[in-house]
Amino acid sequence: EVSKVWEPIQIGPMMLPNRVLMGSMHVGFEKLEDGVERLAAFYAERASGEVGLIVTGGAAVCREGGMGDAYCNVYLDEHVEPLRLITAAVHEAGGKIALQLFHAGRYAHQEATGVESVAPSALQAPINRHKPREMNPAEIERTIQDFADGASRAIRAGFDAVEIMGSEGYLINQFLSPVTNKREDDWGGDFARRARFGIEVAKRVITAVGPDFPVIFRMSGLDLMPDSTTMEETLQFARMLEQAGVSALNVGIGWHESKVPTIAMMVPRGAYVWVAQQIKEAVRIPVIASNRINDLRQAEAIIAEGRSDMVSMARPFLADSQIVRKSRAGQFDEVNTCIACNQACLDHIFDGKVASCMVNPVVGREKEWALEPAMVSKRVAVVGAGPAGLEAARVLAERGHQVVIFEKQNQIGGQLNYARQVPGKEEFNETLRYYKTQLNQMGVQVRLEMAATADSLIEEGFEEVVVATGVNPRRPDIPGVDLPHVVSYDRVFEKKAKVGRRVAIVGAGGIACDLSHLLVQDQPISPQSAQYLLEYRILDAKAMHQLSHSGRKVFMLRRGKHVGTGLGKTTRWAVLANLKRHGVEMVTQIDYKEITAEGVIIRNQEQEQLVQADTVIIAAGATPNDSLFHALQGRLPVHVIGGAKEAGELDAKRAIYEGALVGRAI
Numbered sequence: 297e298v299s300k301v302w303e304p305i306q307i308g309p310m311m312l313p314n315r316v317l318m319g320s321m322h323v324g325f326e327k328l329e330d331g332v333e334r335l336a337a338f339y340a341e342r343a344s345g346e347v348g349l350i351v352t353g354g355a356a357v358c359r360e361g362g363m364g365d366a367y368c369n370v371y372l373d374e375h376v377e378p379l380r381l382i383t384a385a386v387h388e389a390g391g392k393i394a395l396q397l398f399h400a401g402r403y404a405h406q407e408a409t410g411v412e413s414v415a416p417s418a419l420q421a422p423i424n425r426h427k428p429r430e431m432n433p434a435e436i437e438r439t440i441q442d443f444a445d446g447a448s449r450a451i452r453a454g455f456d457a458v459e460i461m462g463s464e465g466y467l468i469n470q471f472l473s474p475v476t477n478k479r480e481d482d483w484g485g486d487f488a489r490r491a492r493f494g495i496e497v498a499k500r501v502i503t504a505v506g507p508d509f510p511v512i513f514r515m516s517g518l519d520l521m522p523d524s525t526t527m528e529e530t531l532q533f534a535r536m537l538e539q540a541g542v543s544a545l546n547v548g549i550g551w552h553e554s555k556v557p558t559i560a561m562m563v564p565r566g567a568y569v570w571v572a573q574q575i576k577e578a579v580r581i582p583v584i585a586s587n588r589i590n591d592l593r594q595a596e597a598i599i600a601e602g603r604s605d606m607v608s609m610a611r612p613f614l615a616d617s618q619i620v621r622k623s624r625a626g627q628f629d630e631v632n633t634c635i636a637c638n639q640a641c642l643d644h645i646f647d648g649k650v651a652s653c654m655v656n657p658v659v660g661r662e663k664e665w666a667l668e669p670a671m672v673s674k675r676v677a678v679v680g681a682g683p684a685g686l687e688a689a690r691v692l693a694e695r696g697h698q699v700v701i702f703e704k705q706n707q708i709g710g711q712l713n714y715a716r717q718v719p720g721k722e723e724f725n726e727t728l729r730y731y732k733t734q735l736n737q738m739g740v741q742v743r744l745e746m747a748a749t750a751d752s753l754i755e756e757g758f759e760e761v762v763v764a765t766g767v768n769p770r771r772p773d774i775p776g777v778d779l780p781h782v783v784s785y786d787r788v789f790e791k792k793a794k795v796g797r798r799v800a801i802v803g804a805g806g807i808a809c810d811l812s813h814l815l816v817q818d819q820p821i822s823p824q825s826a827q828y829l830l831e832y833r834i835l836d837a838k839a840m841h842q843l844s845h846s847g848r849k850v851f852m853l854r855r856g857k858h859v860g861t862g863l864g865k866t867t868r869w870a871v872l873a874n875l876k877r878h879g880v881e882m883v884t885q886i887d888y889k890e891i892t893a894e895g896v897i898i899r900n901q902e903q904e905q906l907v908q909a910d911t912v913i914i915a916a917g918a919t920p921n922d923s924l925f926h927a928l929q930g931r932l933p934v935h936v937i938g939g940a941k942e943a944g945e946l947d948a949k950r951a952i953y954e955g956a957l958v959g960r961a962i
């Protein structure tokens with residue numbers, strides 16, 4: 297059987313060895329000490345992993361279109377030299393790299409650039425605090441030239457190609473869309489005039505770089521904005537770009553301000569490939585599909601079915617720099633799969649921090665965390681096989697220690713086993729699979745259904761212990777909390793408690809949100825059948841929800857004001873919207889009076905009210921389960937990590953991070 301994804305592909309004048317592109321991502325290393333060196337090492341490692349082509353994070357072509365100095369820039373000649381470090385490192389590693397030419401338009405960070413942001417029309421983006429100024433025709437002309445100058449600098453810096461950023465709601469996309477372009481001159485009005493800016497940019501860049509240099513255009517395949525560019529116009533724009541001479545089309549989905557999730561975990565894998573497919577049918581140049589592609593077997597299927605010529609993956613290269621190399625060798629089980637959680641990548645970037653990865657916290661800390669073999673190989677016990685313990689065991693074993701991991705349940709995973717049951721969170725299965733494979737390969741001994749005690753660990757001759765025993769659910773002091781229909785969240789996830797039709801959850805944090813999803817949506821429709829039913833209009837979206845609904849009525853109750861605290865910025869809104877669509881009611885700023893056989897009596901602004909429930913689930917936080925740690929202190933060198941150290945919300949990110957840290961400390 298011939299694999300399509302490993303077939304070389306011609307992108308204009310450039311031949312790529314395979315059909316995997318590492319999509320543009322801003323990782324924020326620029327702001328660190330030795331930022332450029334770090335970026336160079338970061339890209340070089342991905343290049344050594346055999347990816348076909350890397351695209352950098354966006355490099356601003358002019359000051360007002362950028363995000364400030366903590367981001368990549370290419371608008372001055374002095375920007376060329378540092379970029380050379382990146383291209384040299386990637387070439388040394390045997391890879392190819394394209395510079396992304398970027399202008400944020402109304403998404404620009406005005407505070408960071410120090411100059412007023414500009415856009416086709418003076419319309420403020422809902423996700424930006426500043427209103428942009430309308431560009432005048434002379435500025436438009438100059439900006440087109442800025443793209444061309446940026447491309448020339450890219451050549452001087454040694455890049456193999458450029459990608460023009462025309463999607464995601466940035467400047468070029470803002471010109472194309474009637475939502476953001478209200479101009480009445482030569483640059484706005486009808487479709488031809490709205491398209492003109494993007495086409496002119498493409499043409500000018502192509503002229504600047506000449507025929508021997510590939511120009512990729514990242515176009516928006518679907519804006520996911522009400523009243524924006526139609527599919528017909530999008531296809532027309534693709535044909536115009538082909539005519540203008542671009543080498544390939546990379547298809548982006550959704551604007552940053554769009555209300556439809558595009559890369560969250562809940563988006564089914566490959567859900568947007570159909571958009572690239574439509575564009576592919578309209579042009580002859582290569583078309584690149586993106587969004588929620590995280591497995592090369594899936595990439596193979598997409599390309600083999602002729603739905604796109606190439607795939608773009610971005611975050612999967614954070615989770616595993618060697619995803620391409622491993623997949624090519626058929627080692628799919630060894631890939632640390634990106635689970636699309638956004639918790640350490642996008643959420644960090646939106647918080648102004650450096651990107652990392654939840655399942656691979658080495659990202660962003662490569663220099664500090666280079667793995668060194670242990671000086672002395674010790675017998676180490678890791679107690680608890682949740683994410684913290686798993687990562688600790690993996691790293692310890694990799695460094696040459698002899699590791700035994702104890703787990704009191706009959707399977708590894710700890711709270712990952714809760715998350716992976718939640719509809720839309722199935723990707724957590726991949727993390728579990730990765731750890732299983734790793735522990736096995738590294739010879740970690742796994743002892744299930746074993747509760748280790750201080751005495752047993754000492755008796756067995758362990759030299760050091762990592763306590764990763766997780767948390768004990770908290771039992772709030774509410775009258776009636778001992779009634780038989782009151783259960784703790786862990787028992788529901790572990791299927792040890794029966795849950796009725798009417799449910800009240802005491803608590804409204806991340807765990808309560810997960811529980812609600814699990815309880816209302818327990819007849820999931822597969823993404824394939826969902827798409828089929830929707831495409832053929834057999835069911836509309838509302839009917840789909842009803843069909844997949846368990847029929848349960850769920851109330852989430854909280855003393856405080858906010859629901860879903862602890863969820864990341866990039867996901868919280870989508871999770872809450874989803875819960876609301878499923879009829880979950882969120883009642884906040886209340887006091888608990890009593891739990892009775894009928895439900896929960898709450899006080900809401902002095903009014904007493906009964907929330908009827910057959911089952912009351914307590915999800916009101918947890919306390920560290922650290923008794924083993926205390927029992928061992930002074931008897932053996934002992935470390936405590938994860939929930940056993942600090943019981944926050946479900947926090948796999950911190951758990952894995954602390955596991956990785958302790959794994960390097962012994």
Ligand code: SF4
Pocket residue numbers: 611612614615633634635636637638639640641642652653654655656
């Ligand atoms: Fe993927 Fe989550 Fe890692 Fe981001 S943090 S790269 S979404 S696994």
